[in-house]
Amino acid sequence: MKVIKTIKQMQLFSLKAKQNKKTIGFVPTMGYLHEGHLSLIRRSKKENDITILSIFVNPAQFGPKEDFKKYPRDKKQDEVLAKKEKVDIIFYPSIKKMYPMGYLTYINIGKTANVLCGKSRPGHFQGVATIVAKLINGVTPNAIYLGQKDAQQAIVVKRMVEDLNWNLTVRTLPIVREKDGLAMSSRNSYLNSQERKQAACLYQSLIVAKKIIRSGERRSTKIIEKVKKVVLKNPGAKIDYVACVDAKTLKPTKMIYKKTLIALAIFIGKTRLIDNIIIDA
Numbered sequence: 670m671k672v673i674k675t676i677k678q679m680q681l682f683s684l685k686a687k688q689n690k691k692t693i694g695f696v697p698t699m700g701y702l703h704e705g706h707l708s709l710i711r712r713s714k715k716e717n718d719i720t721i722l723s724i725f726v727n728p729a730q731f732g733p734k735e736d737f738k739k740y741p742r743d744k745k746q747d748e749v750l751a752k753k754e755k756v757d758i759i760f761y762p763s764i765k766k767m768y769p770m771g772y773l774t775y776i777n778i779g780k781t782a783n784v785l786c787g788k789s790r791p792g793h794f795q796g797v798a799t800i801v802a803k804l805i806n807g808v809t810p811n812a813i814y815l816g817q818k819d820a821q822q823a824i825v826v827k828r829m830v831e832d833l834n835w836n837l838t839v840r841t842l843p844i845v846r847e848k849d850g851l852a853m854s855s856r857n858s859y860l861n862s863q864e865r866k867q868a869a870c871l872y873q874s875l876i877v878a879k880k881i882i883r884s885g886e887r888r889s890t891k892i893i894e895k896v897k898k899v900v901l902k903n904p905g906a907k908i909d910y911v912a913c914v915d916a917k918t919l920k921p922t923k924m925i926y927k928k929t930l931i932a933l934a935i936f937i938g939k940t941r942l943i944d945n946i947i948i949d950a
């Protein structure tokens with residue numbers, strides 16, 4: 670496994686790989702790898718000749734009061750896991766190289782960036798789109814692999830790739846869950862043991878939503894009400910949002926239909942967690 674630290678070296682490597690007719694799969698991450706990330710790496714390995722994993726905690730996607738400084742980092746463990754999965758390249762750019770003095774250019778995604786998580790985290794998706802665009806320019810992949818847990822992020826990236834006519838496939842892979850259903854996330858490490866138990870309520874509430882939809886309820890207001898009720902049984906939980914939206918456009922849906930995304934963001938103590946399901950019937 671090779672480690673590349675500069676964009677120039679990354680571009681050179683990818684250029685040579687392309688000249689040798691190799692396909693490149695790209696897994697962008699902020700590190701602190703877990704099974705969710707590893708599932709993306711495994712799929713990329715299956716579908717491409719070369720798999721590149723980037724690790725970069727991107728300051729531009731954190732608000733001033735958010736957790737950029739304390740975001741969990743473990744470079745050694747990430748390298749061990751990446752090696753085990755036979756990642757070909759780890760791309761570790763530095764903040765100085767990504768955002769040098771005088772840096773001014775940011776990608777504005779428009780409407781899809783300002784709802785759900787974008788409403789609670791102004792500027793977040795501008796930061797995500799900008800760094801993903803910069804990483805894509807460095808890696809020049811044939812396919813990029815993202816997790817469904819960050820459903821809105823995947824939609825924003827897909828939109829950007831389509832709008833900018835980039836010749837690459839965006840693959841969104843299923844959420845990987847802990848035994849009790851909690852979606853895997855680097856931020857789960859912030860939870861103390863009591864909070865960790867309560868965090869299972871995110872998925873439990875989505876399962877209850879699925880059940881009542883199966884038994885015939887289609888009104889979004891009723892589903893949202895029920896989800897909130899399940900979540901708020903936990904004294905440590907506070908609701909940021911619960912929403913029923915179209916899984917492609919993120920527009921709110923009054924009635925649930927096939928491909929409605931039920932998405933939520935919940936604070937468990939001080940930790941903000943997200944989860945979602947797509948209704949398939």
Ligand code: PAF
Binds near residue numbers: 725819
């Ligand atoms: O999902 C993440 O880890 C980040 O938002 C990403 C896509 C690596 C961009 O910084």
